[in-house]
Amino acid sequence: MTAVLLLQPLFAFALIQVRSHTDLTSARLHVLAAFDEGVLDDNQKPRLLIHRGGHQFTECAALNLMLDDGQDFMTTALMPRLHFEAIDPCRDLHKTAAGIPAPTMTDYSRYWHGYRIYMWPLLERFSLQSVRFINAFLMLCALTVFYWALRGAIGPTSALIFFVVLISLTDFWRIWVNTPHFIAIFVILVGSAAFAYVCRKTANEYVAIVCAAVLGSVFNFVDFLSNPPMMPMLLSFFVLAARDNLGAPQLARGLRKLPLAMMVAASWFGGYAMTWLVKWILAAYLSADAHQTILGITDQILLRLYGQEPGGHIYFVPLLPTLTMIIQSFISVGSVTVAVLAAAIILNLRKNWASFDKRLFVRLLLPTSIPIIWFELLSNHTQTHSHFTYRSESAAIALVFAAASMATNPPTNVRLLLSNLWGHLWRASQRSAHRRQSGGDAR
Secondary structure, eight states, X not given: OHHHHHHHHHHHHHHHHHHHTOOHHHHHHHHHHHHHHTSSOTTSOOSSGGGOOSOHHHHHHHHHHHTOOOSSHHHHHHSOEEEBOTTSHHHHHHHHHTTOOOSOEEEOTTSOOTTHHXXXXXXXXXXXXXXXXXXXXXXXXXXXXXXXXXXXXXXXXXXXXXXXXXXXXXXXXXXXXXXXXXXXXXXXXXXXXXXXXXXXXXXXXXXXXXXHHHHHHHHHHHOOSXXXXXXXXXXXXXXXXXXXXXXXXXXXXXXXXXXXXXXXXXXXXXHHHHHHHHHHHHHHHHSSOHHHHHHHHHHHHHHHHHOOOTTOOOXXXXXXXXXXXXXXXXXXXXXXXXXXXXXXXXXXXXXXXXXXXXXXXXXXXXXXXXXXXXXXXXXXXXXXXXXXXXXXXXXXXXXXXXXXXXXOSSOOOHHHHHHHXXXXXXXXXXXXXXXXXXXXXXX
């Protein structure tokens, strides 16, 4: 964890330096213009349809924090506060951008809010709409890098299946309208791709463990508690899926794959937790009332585990959060594509059941337990924010599809899978027509 500890002063230094070189007046004018242009809206429904969705609540809260102009650079960088209360963030953001004094400031120092390093310089120079278009371009780059890393790690067919299911069941194609969530997913995709590359190029398992810890720390720095379990699940999957052939060195040499996968996941969560712990200690140290700050952090932890908010109606039933995530994943037009692909894979499994490697399939599925454990532990947060926490479950579903493909022998391709499905449906329809015709002739 030495590498993680060394990152902490770098995080603080980066926040202070970028904030000290940012003209908040210019950023405030760009935010104000976004309301006039229909990019933002007080009621979280922008006039321009292309900018709707993406959980406007989080976007407005992040922009509000970004505009905090506290007493000094260090305070605003490390102890950010929301202007007004965290109840109606878009309306409050509009007031903040317009320069209306806030009678109430809400402490939000429990997060690092590292995404501001990206938002500060961009919103100082560009309109919010331009920043979002930059997000979209970078997201396309991240998806491309991730896909090619998948191809190298699990093969072209399984990679394509994983990728299609992931895109079909998530809002990745629209996430660019929410900068904090975009940055978190960008780190997940690019970080996982880099890890997969390391897995292919090195036989040293300790390098993978250190990389996982560093990635967990970096993710905590930029994340707004959106989809933490997705990255450790992907990293563990890459370890378990490492191919033992001459074209791909054995990362697990000296250690069996399953223990290494568990160590990688534990290392990621270790880096993630340590980074958050350092931030909490820093917040308490810099706070005028350390006791009250620690109490606020503790209250939020308890709330997001199994707490009930005022007027809340959350049911704490075992596996209900996970079931909610699965249902939320399939509330998408892309579910039709996934259903077709599922039918094709099931048909292929029936034809090749004798050669289906059940042990490999089960082993590859083990990382999907990570988001389930997370969902159940943070039951309140999972259910309260199901409209974006579901993404980790969508990735888990994509992993199941890829695992089924990887455990099937002989190998196939997506075109063949779909053509087999089409042929099966055509023959079934012909048999049905023939039976109806035969029944008519008999009468």
